[in-house]
Amino acid sequence: MNNEFDFSGKVALVTGAGRGIGKGIALRLAKMGADIAVNDLISETADRTVEEIRNMGRKAAAFPGDVSKSEIIDAMVDEILQKFNHIDILVNNAGISLYRPILDCSEEDWDRHVDIMAKGTFLLMRKVAPHMIAQKWGRIVNLGSYVAQFNCTTKYFAPYCAAKFAIIGLTQVAAQEWAPYVTVNAVGPGDVETEMMELEWQQEGARRGITAAEVKEEYRKRLILERLQTPDDIAKAVAFLCSPLADQITGSHLIVSGGLPYHV
Ligand SMILES: NC(=O)c1ccc[n+]([C@@H]2O[C@H](COP(=O)([O-])OP(=O)(O)OC[C@H]3O[C@@H](n4cnc5c(N)ncnc54)[C@H](O)[C@@H]3O)[C@@H](O)[C@H]2O)c1
Secondary structure, three states: OOOOOOOOOOEEEEOOOOOHHHHHHHHHHHHOOOEEEEOOOOHHHHHHHHHHHHHOOOOEEEOOOOOOOHHHHHHHHHHHHHHHOOOOEEEEOOOOOOOEOHHHOOHHHHHHHHHHHHHHHHHHHHHHHHHHHHOOOEEEEEEOOOOOOOOOOOOOEHHHHHHHHHHHHHHHHHHHHOOOOEEEEEEEEOOEOOHHHHHHHHHHHHHHOOOHHHHHHHHHHOOOOOOOEOHHHHHHHHHHHHOHHHOOOOOOEEEEOOOOOOOO
């Protein structure tokens, strides 16, 4: 029987893979046989992910850099292609978040979110897609969020939500432009236990006069499946979308939220 989840011979570029969900995705794809180009803004954390992947017997290299800068992206992708010869899977994961009411948001808050997430995803897809189209195979997965759905139910994350909706729009347009060889999908996490979420719980707790642990427990209780997600929960959905089982899925936004109810 063919192993539908064998990614041997494939090369994946994962952005923001120094920690959290990106690291989880890099490790899972490596576990399933892929070689990994590890990007992160912070080179030390990227190096640590590379080391873990090499210990699994896969090839990996760190490509530190800011995904919001086109000159950095272009040089990085050229370097990856020189080192690995091809890129088969691109996961646009790098991101930031901020718990802040719209009236307190600065222009810089807006620009940082849109630049790192929406523009970063655009720049990377624009640079990598021509190679995927030329080799007649490619899988792109962008990190969306449960907040970027038809009825956004989240307060205090305006620049974040706007950037995530932009990513979903980009995903849908790119899926049409690069069919049939390249599929472009998004995965939308709910509440994943990462440093990003820890900070959000602290910020919300400070605003409401309760502890971060109490906020976290509230978040957990609203989930149908009763537990917060791990980075690997998200990574499994990414792996599925890159596998032959998902050959006919493109332009989708797969929500992995533990069954977060619609109204929260
Ligand atoms: N944690 C959650 O519950 C959750 C929910 C929905 C969506 N997401 C999305 O998942 C992705 C990962 O989130 P996480 O929770 O792992 O966050 P995290 O903060 O733990 O990790 C994000 C990583 O991205 C890197 N990064 C930030 N800016 C960068 C840049 N300009 N260039 C390159 N790398 C950069 C950081 O250094 C860090 O290693 C983000 O896109 C986030 O919006 C997370």
